[in-house]
Amino acid sequence: MQSTKRPQNTSVRNFNDTKRKKRTIQTVKPNLVGDIAKGPVTRLEDLSNETIYDIFDYLDFFHVYQSFFNLNIRFRNLLIYSKLSIKININSSISRSNLEHYYNDIVIPCSDRIISFNITNDPSPAPNVPPYNILSSFTRLETLILENINLRFVDNIFQEISSLSNLSTLIIILCDVQTYQRNHFLEIFRLPFLKYLKMNLSESYKISFATTEFSPIEQLVIENQIHFEYVLNILSYVPKLRRLSLNDVGNMIPITKLDKPIPLNHLTHLFINLNGVSFNDFELLIKRYFRSIQVLHITIGNGDEYINANRWEQFILSSMPFLRIFDIYINGLSDQSHASRCYEFNSSFWLERQWFFANQYTVLRVHFSQKRHQMVFYSINPYRRKDYKFLWQMDKLTHLDDQKNNFNSVRHLHISSTKSIENWIHHFPNTTDLTLQNISCNNSNQILTTLKQIISLQNLSTLDILSEYYSFRKVIQLLSLTPNISTVKISRIIIDLREIDEIENSESFQTVSKTNIIRNAEIKQINQLEEVQLLFNLCPRIQRCEIDKCANRPASIVRLLTAKNSDIAPNLISLYIVIDDRGYLYRLNIMVQAKRLLNDWLVIIDENRLHLWR
Secondary structure: OOOOOOOOOOOOOOOOHHHHHHHHHHHHHHHHHHHHHOOOOOOHHHOOHHHHHHHHHHOOHHHHHHHHOOOOHHHHHHHHHOOOOEEEEEOOOOOHHHHHHHHHHHHOOOHHHEEEEEEOOOOOOOOOOOOOOOHHHOOOOOEEEEEEEOHHHHHHHHHHHOOOOOOOEEEEEEOOHHHOOOOOHHHHHOOOOOOEEEEOOOOOOOOOOOOOOOOOOOEEEEOOOEOHHHHHHHHOOOOOOOEEEEEEEOOOOOHHHOOOOOOOOOOOEEEEEEEOOOHHHHHHHHHHHOOOOOEEEEEEEOOHHHOOHHHHHHHHHHHOOOOOEEEEEEEEEEOOOHHHHHHHHHOHHHHHOOOEEEEEEEEEEEEOOEEEEEEEEEEEOOOOOOEEEEOOEEEEOOOOOOOOOEOOOOOEEEEOOOHHHOOOOOEEOOOOEEEEEOOOHHHHHHHHHHHHHHEOHHHOOEEEEEOOOOEHHHHHHHHHOOOOOOEEEEEEOEOOHHHHHHHHOOHHHHHHHHHOOOOEEEEEEEOOHHHHHHHHHHOOOOOEEEEEEEOOOHHHHHHHHHOOOOOOOOOOOEEEEEEOOHHHHHHHHHHHHOOOOEOOEEEEEEOOEEEEEO
8 A cells, every 4th residue: 555654844843743733633533433433343353454554653663663563463464564754762771671562673774764764862782772873774874863872983973974875854963062172064964865963062163165065054063062163164164054053152263363364144944052151252243243133042151241222222223134033142240230131122113013022030148247149030921931930030131021822932930039920911832841950849739839830730741840958758649640640750759757647648749650651760869778669759750760869778779679570669660860870880899790690681881870671
């Protein structure tokens, strides 16, 4: 059966689920009507092949494989012998044995059908999985995402992908990139259909200025800290560039010394994060290279000098004549005059363009008689960023009216001050990640009351509690209101060990334990074995656990979580734990060298970091 594949959006991370669902429904509906016209459908096996393919297209392919590959010969043949395009997603929630079967049953034999290949954590410890040796066999590959990749595989990866003539999207994020000395840019730039590139760079990369070879790349994202002079030669290869993201630009040599002309006539969007770059240098940077931009998203660290409305007005009028969206976020220290300077962004220049701003600040006592303001200044109405932080006292500077507004772009809400959200009437309808920092038990009830008003607790999937004073009882209370949390991050498990039985027998604990869907847990510090038992009793479905500091009894914790037929952690697949007990790590390393697995767990030791995978 010839299956018509829907077009794939080449912009990475722009997976529009709503549109996809609509397209899927439009495809599936006619087939279902046809199936129903033949008679009542009471079993999945009664559906036509075409309808089943449409269902497969809607699901993650690994889940399709798990559910149907061994169901019967018909479904196995549908998976193996169809022309259905395949998107492969591999992460740490897949067990070692399942990953090996998946590679042998699907990835290798169906390599010519794979259009998207995504590895979010390096699976290289799996001895029978060669993920980077077969990339060149993915002849239809359009999207390749490799994140947290060990440096020893990099040369092989670039050798493999150099022949992928259909590749349009490439994301490659390396571990310890600053220690990597080799340069593979020319291999990337020679890919004939590459439109989107996201990567981290080492400043040891050396590439000459482009003269005859150019790349069709239209979107470029550089993730790590980089000095702008290292970026210039790269930009010379991408004359068709439309969007540029520089996520951490540090101190640079004087712009006047950067005399190479680079025509970026198609560039319309600039996303730039500045650290230690003066306003003078930034002005010269725009004038020399980015005059054509229409959209500017700028984040500035320690940027007190940038709070200058008159200078921005003159700068925009003279050097960014096409600018239509101005989105700014400044954080830093300021003297007491900062408030008056912020209010200068209230002139007709800003109001006519509908560019509005807000300010949060707190007063720091630097000396007995001297005060300074720690502050953030940012664009609002509309607020365009995915993260929003409640830090300190709020100051609404320009026309954020008293009517309720939706901050639709925000996915991550960060609250570190109860005072900052007092009397807040606006709503974050699309928030999925919540961080609570420096919130004590004394004001947790107030936080919960406000949260119910400004976000939908049912929508949350990630909860991060960065507070050493937030008791485990309050964590349970919050989890009871957030049933769709899949990832939880906790600084410490604050509990009186004498109360454990009482807590575990409580109705709220039992309800959360039976209903939560938490698969990932990250703990900053574990002090007692009982804390681990309590966590896994509350969250028995944890598949991936990370412990940043294990203060006591690391061997007992490892034995508890990796015991054969463990009742404590029956679903655990991956365990990361930082251990300071050098003697224990030495003994484990001897087991690794002797190829003696720990109850079928693969053991990887990297300095004081222990990774167990099964």
